[in-house]
Amino acid sequence: MTPKPVDPHQLRAALEAVHPWLAGADDRPDRSALAAAVRLSLRTLAQDAPGRSVEVRVPPFAAVQCVTGPRHTRGTPPNVVETDARTWLELACGMVTWFEAVDRGRVTASGNRADLATHLPLLRL
DSSP states (O other): OOOOOOOHHHHHHHHHHHHHHHTTOSSOOOHHHHHHHHHHHHHHHHHHSOOSSEEEEETTTEEEEESSSSOOOSSSOSSEEEEOHHHHHHHHHTSSOHHHHHHTTSEEEESTTOOOGGGOOSOOO
16 A cells, blocks of 8 residues: 655744754754654655665664665564654754764764765755
């Protein structure tokens, strides 16, 4: 079953709700706002970069498979990207580049296809 396409207005609203926190405000957004922003942005990535060769994980909120290439079906995927919610949302909004996040150790990326540089940012705020 194909997931329902992400409404760009809904994505923008979810990211704008957490943007003050990403920009340095002290108040962390409530868990539901943070979860919505992570889940919608990950779904957008999967929609924009369809495929099943890379698994992108943002625990504890969500994980998606994306990027064209060989499909993974069993065990640990060979191409995995994992990061925290704040870093993921900063990447999604263009507040940090893929290369900066990887160089600073804020993203772990294993596998030769685990490079999302050409797919980010999803939406600049």
